[in-house]
Amino acid sequence: MTRSPSLPGRAAAFLRRALARHVPSSADTPDSGMNPAAIPLAAAENLAARMPSLILSAQRIAATVAAGHHGRRQAGPGEDFWQFRPAQPGEPVTRIDWRQSARSSRAYVRETEAEAAQTVCLWCDPSASMRWRSTQALPLKSDCALLLTLALGALLLRQGERVRLLTPDEPVDIPPGGRAALDRLAVALMRSMAQDPEDTGLPHPQQVPRHARVVLIGDGLCGLPAMAALLRGLTARPAHAMLLLVNDPAEAELPYEGHVRFAGLEGEDPLTLSGVEQIRGAYRAAYAGHQADLADLCRANGHLLLRHATDQRPEEALLALHAALSGRGERP
Secondary structure, eight states: OEEOOEEOSSTHHHHHHHSOOOOOOGGGOTTTTSOGGGHHHHHHHHHHHHHHHHHHHHHHHHHHHHTTOOOOOOBSSSSSEEEEEEOOTTOOGGGBOHHHHTTSSSOEEEEEBOOOOOEEEEEEOOSGGGSOOSSTTSOOHHHHHHHHHHHHHHHHHHTTOEEEEOOSSSOEEEOOOHHHHHHHHHHHHHHHHHSOOSTTOOOOGGGSOTTOEEEEEEOOOSOHHHHHHHHHHHHHTTOEEEEEEEEOGGGGTOOOOSEEEEEESSSOOOEEESSGGGGHHHHHHHHHHHHHHHHHHHHHTTOEEEEEETTSOHHHHHHHHHHHHTTOSOOO
16 A cells, blocks of 8 residues: 655655654645745645644643742742842842741841843744644644744743844844734744744844853754754854754654655655655664764754654753753753
8 A cells, every 4th residue: 555645854865864754644744745935835825824822832831830930049030039148248238038037147138139131032943844843743843843842932921031033034022021922923923933944944143142052943854964063153153052842752663564665845746655664764863873973063062952753841951951951951
């Protein structure tokens, strides 16, 4: 039996390298069988319909992570309480917390936690390879990436951070401002994802302010030279980046058998294979090698690589990102 799954873009290189790569049946993929020129418009309309629910989900996830937030843990000007400390000789009387001091024989000063807004640049992969899933039971990779970008944005905005969205055109700055700020981020994301970017769609390092932190969320299936150029450019700014790979669990497995015709999502020529299961080992090796190369690129340029599969809870990835941004996560 011949099936025609649509290829999650850029992965044909793995199929052709091993003879390697996979994707879902046409019935499982909304974009399957469409004219490639019509995909951006159809994807934009579909995304606009789903955006309100994505915003609500992002707010819920951000609130869950924020409940365990411990801040920067440094005394300084701010509104959040950090700790009580014993008053020092010569301490102004106005700084003493008399309620806390009344509980002991010493005078105590109430300290707040330092607040210093920083710029965090967010990028969500707009490529067609993201509009894919291996089964209807899983979300599209693009939905996972959008949800995580929105949730991280919501978390950063509520902490008073400056957020900049990197797009194929110009960067979009999102100043803090409650739900309105999150809505602005959602609109900017929707416009960015609805475009049909040329080449890789990767952001340009010149969009990133010096000493900013950068979160790149995508499937990592672009060419290694393009990703290497981006990571080297960010290091030269200098800026510290976190690359979060969002992949369907089937992308690492090639779970197909028999005679399969693979049709691409990004204009790749169709590829017909017989006995796909016979090249599964070679495909997995090619995919794992690509992942290892990405890890080496991040390590060599002083950046951090994180991974998220679409069958995992988004809270796990957001917690990892937040820990890394707070300086409590894994270091490269």
